[in-house]
Amino acid sequence: MAKRPPTKKRSRRKNPDRNGPRRGAFEHMDRNGDGPALVSKTVQQAITNMVQLSSTVIEEQIRAGQAAAARMRDGIANSRQLNTDVNLVIDNLVATTKDVGATWLDLLSIMARSINAQPSGPTTPGGPAGSGSSQPRTISQTGTSGGAATISNITAADPAISAVPPEIVVTGKGVQKVVLDLRPHAPRFVPIVRELLASGQKHRLSAVKFRLSAQKRLVLAVNVPRGQAAGTYTGVIVDSSTNHPGGTVSVTIGS
């Protein structure tokens, strides 16, 4: 290399503005668009956000289970071997995903107790947080109505809540089974049923509602219109005043 004449002044690096990366996680979220608007300002808002999220989550996972079941059914329908046993297996798959919704509600009750800073025992790594209260108990009642088998479950989070499984009344043709899983979290729990869906979102059933009987008891009325497509319809029950999820319901209509 041809040597250049020495420069007169030695070049020097400037001191950089900083010597290292910014590691703060919330700063990182802010920089990347997860701004303060997404972070709850108060405990109440935090609970509200979690409740809203959980309702969506339950519905979404039920839909996902339905969609998976539909895919499974379509796949098997195209095969040479298709029998009622397979349909039964698929129905059980849908039921399983609905059971997960119940588990989600268990987690929610744990969350609510934790957020409200209930007294708890010492925690061990990975061990459960002590709750200080007894486990909720499920009371079930089976029966028939309108030719359909009915199973009504209630799991009250609070012993103060009257745990009487609601009656299920079915009208309309072709209903094979109705399963109700009610989980009231407070004495003042006024449930409503959101629209039930089957086969992803292809088929809808909205005529499922709670009402009070003449004896002021809670009744789930299932009214299936003529021509309703066969399938298993599922949906979420929420508290009408808070939108807090409080259970699930499924209605199986045969072909």
Added chain:
Amino acid sequence: MRPAKGKRQLGDRKPIEIAVIGGGCASIAAAFELTRPQHKGAYHVTIYQLGWRLGGKGSSGRGAAGRIEEHGLHVWLGCYDNAFLLLRQCYEELKTNNKGRGRNWDELFLPDSHIAVAGNSANGGWVNWAAHFPPAPGLPGDPLDTNNPFTLKHYFARGVALLRTLLLGLETFRASGATASSAEPEPDHAQDQSDAIVARVASLLRIGALASAAVAVEALALVEAALKSMAAVPENTVLKLMEAIAAAVRKQFEQLVATDDHIRYQWEIVDLILANLVGAIRFKLLTDPRGLDAINHFDHREWLRLNGASERAIDSPFTRILYDMALAYVDGDADRPAMAAGVALRGTLRFFFCYRGAPLWKMRAGMGDVVFAPFYQALRRRGVSFKFFHRLRNVRLADAAKLAPGEKQYVEALEFDVQAETLGGRDYRPLVEIRGMSCWPAAPDYRQLKGGARMRRDQRDFESHWDNRKAASLELRVMRDFDFVVLGVGVGALPGVCSEIIASNPRWRRMVDEVQTVATQAFQIWLGADLQELGWDIPPGTLTSFVKPFDTWADMGHVVPAEDWRDHPPRTAAYFCNVLADPPHPPDTSDIGYPKRRGEEVRANAIRFLNRDIQHLWPKAKRRSGEFRWELLVDPNAPDNRKKPTARRSRFDTQYWTANVNPSDRYVLSLPGSCEHRISPLDNTYDNLTIAGDWTDCSLNVGCVEAAMMSGRLAAHAICGSPALEDIIGYDHP
């Protein structure tokens, strides 16, 4: 390619001279940044490289039949945003300068979504788990404003998708044990398909996998909500919440865990995820200004254990994969795994959650061909000078007694051995053309060198630390030959070339003591059968966590078309790599035979591995006697196999293996407690020197291409203020 004219001078001002030592990823990145057109020729870069080829630990060469011979296994990850960004810009520039002619970068990279891990079966033997990871939006190196993988929303969305993949999409399979000579009847696929569907659904319900998976997925969503409420909810409350979730989910799984391999992995994965989540909150990682660095004094497994992970999960292949990918074994000892917990967690987040396109991207030729040759061509065109066969010997500091008041210490001179001189003093032309691609040969072109014939006869090893033969010495002086230095050699080489700095600077002394390295070994074979014929029944991909000494295998059949096999190409190629343990006593600096001896050791390791272990992956690659079917190997010097190929193990000698024992080639480790001793390229202790390499404090702080590229970009910033630190993707990251 001739450098473009008129690029060296900015008006009447002479450009600032930058001496870049080393030709690996970090040095190339620094050079690429410093010579961007926006600087208008303000900097002239000269790259000094020992031997005949760029690449450092990423180098490759072309041997017999044009076959690709790599330093190791070079797979790029889909989260290597800085590396892909620079590479894509390089390819664009080459095409623009060539009137639109030339390859696109994505023609030379193959997205790979299949990752497999191997583990011990509960019933004895090996079992493999393989997953197809779902594609993520965009391509690596895409601008962040169109597709940002660093948002919390993205992390959680990917978390859900990942859980679904791992819990619902992982296939468990085991080598069938069929021998090469057995012939099984073709199954009735249609009948089997419906039976398989029914069996699968029944299996899922029986073991409750779907329910358990969904619980874990929903728990993750709950965590998202909890994290968003962190500002309002006391941290210890959130911790209790997390521990309660962990207990509830663990209870779901504990009932299912049995000796069934198929469900065992689900529990291990969920257990690891829960431990990470609990630990993130227990150790206040979200609010600690140090981010994940706050736990770097723990080993990753130790930290998982502290946070409730079971021993089964801690020992599982899903934990081991991190250590194997990072070669995280002290002194190459398989019984001494060690990795800083923060580095491991950051790497996990980046690898699993921040990839774009596919998690892995394999090159369709050698890394030298796909990466370093284009960079060489682009840099040459920008006016960068290359000095091959220059080995750095010493970085000499100015006499401290002669510094002006307030003047920082600086590098006064660089001392080199000139290993070889070119005929007529011409620039060495390093590339060869193979199948239309510019490549680095596996040996220097002796015809260009003075005394080249003699050097070839003497078997000069220009890349060996122990071959000190030289043609001349060279001293470069500050202000005359250079203004700034970018030191891009490997950290293993620092004691040899920076003895003055290390002796006078305690921070540098601690860095070379604490930031340790490991030697590696690798071998490649070319086979006359494809993977299915060898007994590997699932889509080809990359497998790790297998047995030592070669725990990582990558199917590389896609590179065979880029080689020059003529009439009878191999059906596939396989690359294996791992750490290589150090000898009890380090070799003497004049022990010129040391690399060859270690090479013999690697050869023996490879033969033993093929005879004893490969059958667990390729059950049809062994004879009834259990020995490897050596006749499967394709000889590059006799590929048409006119003579019946020998069935003896000597046939392995036609393949390729390497012991990467040169100090600069050693792989950097991220040991617990070591990261705090790394020095950043931004450090301005010596005001005309910066450092570059994956061993520096570059934020990612783990041995990989991405860390090296980030470091090179930091080195460029240290000198010229560009690129902005905020533009180095992922630099500011918890």
